[in-house]
Amino acid sequence: MVDVFYAVFDPDNLFLKYAFIMGGLASICFGIIGTFVTTKRIGYLAGAISHCVFGGIGLAIFLQANMGLAWFDPMLGAVLAAIIAAVTMGLVSLHAQEREDSIIGTLWAVGMASGILLIDKTPGYFNLASYLFGDILLISSKDLLYVACLDTLVLCSTIIFFNRFFGVCFDSEFTLLRGINTSFFYLFLLILTALTIVLLVRIVGIVLVIALLTIPPAIASFYAKRLWQMMLYSVLLCLFFTWIGLGVSYSFSLSSGPTIIVLSGSVYLILLIFHKLIRS
Amino acid sequence: MQKKNGNGNDYKIKLNNIFFAYRNRNVLENVNLLIEKGEFASIVGPNGGGKTTLIKLILGLIKPDKGSIQVFGKSPKKARQHMGYMPQYAHLDMDFPASVMDVVLMGRLKKSNLWFSKKDRFEALNAIDELGMITYVNTGFNELSGGQKQRVLIARALCNSPDILLLDEPTANVDHQTEENLFSILKNLNSKMTILLVSHDLGFVSKYVKSVICVNRQVVIHPTTIMNGAIINDIYNGDLKMVRHDHRCSKEGHNHG
Numbered sequence: 460m461v462d463v464f465y466a467v468f469d470p471d472n473l474f475l476k477y478a479f480i481m482g483g484l485a486s487i488c489f490g491i492i493g494t495f496v497t498t499k500r501i502g503y504l505a506g507a508i509s510h511c512v513f514g515g516i517g518l519a520i521f522l523q524a525n526m527g528l529a530w531f532d533p534m535l536g537a538v539l540a541a542i543i544a545a546v547t548m549g550l551v552s553l554h555a556q557e558r559e560d561s562i563i564g565t566l567w568a569v570g571m572a573s574g575i576l577l578i579d580k581t582p583g584y585f586n587l588a589s590y591l592f593g594d595i596l597l598i599s600s601k602d603l604l605y606v607a608c609l610d611t612l613v614l615c616s617t618i619i620f621f622n623r624f625f626g627v628c629f630d631s632e633f634t635l636l637r638g639i640n641t642s643f644f645y646l647f648l649l650i651l652t653a654l655t656i657v658l659l660v661r662i663v664g665i666v667l668v669i670a671l672l673t674i675p676p677a678i679a680s681f682y683a684k685r686l687w688q689m690m691l692y693s694v695l696l697c698l699f700f701t702w703i704g705l706g707v708s709y710s711f712s713l714s715s716g717p718t719i720i721v722l723s724g725s726v727y728l729i730l731l732i733f734h735k736l737i738r739s
Numbered sequence: 740m741q742k743k744n745g746n747g748n749d750y751k752i753k754l755n756n757i758f759f760a761y762r763n764r765n766v767l768e769n770v771n772l773l774i775e776k777g778e779f780a781s782i783v784g785p786n787g788g789g790k791t792t793l794i795k796l797i798l799g800l801i802k803p804d805k806g807s808i809q810v811f812g813k814s815p816k817k818a819r820q821h822m823g824y825m826p827q828y829a830h831l832d833m834d835f836p837a838s839v840m841d842v843v844l845m846g847r848l849k850k851s852n853l854w855f856s857k858k859d860r861f862e863a864l865n866a867i868d869e870l871g872m873i874t875y876v877n878t879g880f881n882e883l884s885g886g887q888k889q890r891v892l893i894a895r896a897l898c899n900s901p902d903i904l905l906l907d908e909p910t911a912n913v914d915h916q917t918e919e920n921l922f923s924i925l926k927n928l929n930s931k932m933t934i935l936l937v938s939h940d941l942g943f944v945s946k947y948v949k950s951v952i953c954v955n956r957q958v959v960i961h962p963t964t965i966m967n968g969a970i971i972n973d974i975y976n977g978d979l980k981m982v983r984h985d986h987r988c989s990k991e992g993h994n995h996g
Binding site: 497500503619620621622623625626628629630632633634635636638639680683684685686688689 | 749790798800819820822824826831832834835836837838841842844846849850853855859879895898
């Protein structure tokens with residue numbers, strides 16, 4: 460593991476340095492948004508959004524190659540798809556009392572499938588695995604700027620609207636009775652979630668997004684007594700898992716996303732068993 | 740506190756010919772109801788009979804298919820600021836990380852304020868104290884017992900000094916002693932506000948309850964009538980009244996045949 464430390468500061472390994480900075484910065488929004496996703500119990504919504512992101516990436520690549528729209532890069536496609544998916548699913552879960560699962564499940568699958576079909580119709584080589592499971596080699600200095608901006612947005616919104624988000628997550632009906640526009644804050648939260656997922660896809664990929672969004676808060680919930688504590692612990696755990704995971708994946712030449720997920724998942728399961736044993 | 744009342748009556752809540760259907764099933768049919776100031780009423784009726792629906796209509800969380808509802812002579816939505824509401828605690832996420840103070844402060848949420856002020860915290864503390872939970876201010880909500888959770892949720896409903904307190908099954912899943920304590924707290928509150936509560940118990944209500952609103956689309960026959968005062972005394976130590984279903988009802992009186 461020591462070699463990782465030297466490798467990070469090796470100017471030839473700029474990608475590794477970026478990956479570590481990205482992991483560190485991203486942990487802030489992952490921990491905070493992950494806490495909201497976990498306490499509001501919208502993990503399946505987050506999953507559906509992440510798969511729709513793939514549809515957006517597919518569309519961007521298709522338009523770039525076939526329509527000559529060079530400005531339509533995959534990041535833009537991903538952001539657009541994520542926001543459209545978040546708002547659509549948010550409205551569905553607010554208004555459709557029945558069949559909510561079916562509608563969200565359909566969007567989940569169709570988002571993914573349409574991405575694949577669009578890529579089928581695009582000439583050239585496409586590394587599917589890097590989108591599905593993440594690839595730190597994809598991270599550029601531009602991504603670092605994006606994630607810094609998102610951190611600022613998530614942090615400021617959470618500080619300013621903390622009490623409203625708290626109300627929406629804990630007891631939306633009561634919060635509505637206090638005159639707060641709960642639908643607006645719910646959709647706002649979903650949009651922040653969507654943007655966070657887009658960044659998360661860069662690190663751990665589409666398939667593993669839900670795990671990194673929900674495992675740190677799940678562990679944090681063993682120890683946190685209040686919402687802000689859960690956020691803080693989640694951020695720290697997320698940082699720990701991404702950095703250790705990146706280090707291990709570099710040392711043993713493993714894929715970074717799956718390494719991070721297996722690491723955090725095992726820690727969670729071990730702690731879960733430990734806490735069950737203590738209680739009984 | 741506003742006391743504008745169009746007809747000069749002192750009715751706090753007025754329901755006029757209310758019809759409400761859920762998924763093509765009529766829950767409430769032609770409901771007429773007047774609640775006076777200072778009332779302490781228990782809403783009873785079978786499951787699915789429309790008790791919670793009635794509360795939610797008064798709060799304006801759902802709209803009736805037909806009929807009109809007025810609270811303080813205004814629409815329920817506009818009157819919300821003057822109503823305190825305690826939902827069934829079983830509907831809340833029991834793993835949510837929140838202290839008792841965090842939960843009660845929700846009652847001080849306001850459109851105009853982003854953060855809680857010193858006054859908000861003061862009022863929340865007062866409400867927690869009034870419900871006898873002051874030693875639990877910093878305790879996790881999920882560490883409390885059922886009865887304690889109910890109290891915290893009542894404190895949350897109270898801390899904005901409402902004129903009407905609406906409670907959905909405040910005595911569900913609590914033992915008799917806890918229920919009695921809760922009712923003596925409510926009795927004290929009743930001197931300041933109108934109280935409406937949903938009870939899961941069909942036959943008996945606390946002695947403090949002034950009237951019973953029986954909600955059911957159809958007439959129900961209550962076997963409790965065969966019990967006499969002595970038996971009730973034996974079972975409940977005389978702290979309960981028997982429901983007289985000829986007293987006040989949700990629809991056209993009702994005959995138990």
